Amino acid sequence: MKEELPVKLKYSKVIRPTTRKTFDNIVGKQTGKIVKVETGTESREYRVFRETRSNIKGVITPRKIQMYRWWFRYLQLSLELDKLDYTFTENRRIKGTDNKKGYDKEYRHKVVVNRSRYEGWDLDEVLTSNFDKWWRGHSHLFVETPTKTTEILKPENMVLEDYYRYFRIDSRMSNTDTIQSMRQHLKSNRRRSRWSSKWTPLGEIRQEKLFNIYNTMIMWLQGMSTKEILTSGLFRTSRGRKVRYEVDVGSGGSSSSFYRGKKNRGQFEKRSSKVNSDRMRKDLLEPGRRLVLIVCDGYFSKHPRGKRYFGK
Structure with a gap:
């Protein structure tokens, strides 16, 4: 049984990629000077996400704010x-054996959001609102507000938590020397082994990949064909690679004299490349379905226990 398409989505919409102008340096014919000439536009690439702290208006989130924005979008689609x-x-291909032919096995996964995993998120608001408006009232669920520096006077006042660091300071040192010494310690690359906020995005995934998968899911659910999706221009360039529609050019065959004659006469046909269907399935749709189901389970963008979906 195939998935029912198209689906009428009210709140989840495709996102238009932002672009920037491109320029080339050429030598002016009259002046002989190098001038910068606009040559077109290209989509902006996102930087790779790294697991470092982000300071947002005085509060700290374990991951970059864009990761929470994408979590919100995929959750909105899931809802x-x-x-x-x-x-x-x-469908997963089951390999044949000596006694049995190979066959395609169908796997089905109903989209059901585990609402108990999203306590405090106000999911009705997630469905109908936008991220910026929703974040203003819910950022406290994700931020980590650090405590101020406190002097420990008794050993029993020490709190053994991964996000605290303790130093021994010789009180005979001057304030200048003490501060300089502390700066050297704080420059170290030591990181916390865990975050204290309840909801933290897991795994590493490039933002342009999240962008391309999300737009593909929206267009595909709305019933667009592979060609319509890959020629839509609604994708970002990722590490120099563009999502595009590939075309094979040939005579339409090779075995018969009819096709050989067309080839000899230069009568070529444009045909959809197998690369297109493979890209849609392996690079966009399969990861998209799994991202939605991971979000349904209360995580993003990786399941902490490596849960498998569709038998894979």
Whole structure:
């Protein structure tokens, strides 16, 4: 049974990629000077996410704010599919044996958001609102507000937590020497082994990949074809690679004299490349379904226990 398409999505929409102008340096014919000439536009690439702290208006989040924005978008899509009682379908090829032929096995996964995992998120608001508005009232769920520096006077006042660091300071040192010594210690690359906020994005994934997968899911759910999706221009360049529609050019065959004659006469046909279907399935749709289901389970963008979906 194939997935039911198209789906009418009310709140989840494709995102238009921002672009920037591109320029080339050329030598002016009259002046002989090098001038910068606009040559077109290209999509902006995102930087790789790293697990470092982000300071947002005086508060600290374990990951970059963009990761929470993407969590929100994928959760909004998951909630909308849940409301529509939607079920994902994938086929896995089962290899044949000596006594049995190989076959395609169908796996189905209903989109159901585990609401108990999102206590305090106000999921009805997530479905109908936008991230910036929602974040203003819910950022406390994700921020880590550090405590001020405190002098420990008794050993029993020490708190053994991963996010605290303790130093021994000789009181005979001057304030200048003490501060200089502390700066050297604080420059070290030591990081906390865990975060204290309840909801923390897991794993490393490039933002342009999240962007491309998200837009693909929206367009595909709305019933667009592979060609329509890959030629939409609604993708970001990732590490210099663009998402595009590939075309094979040939005579339409090779075995018969009819096709050989067309080839000899230069009558070529444009055909969809197998690369297109493979890219849609392996690079965009399969990761997209799994991201939605991981979000349904209360995580982003990696399941902490490595849960498998669709038998894979």
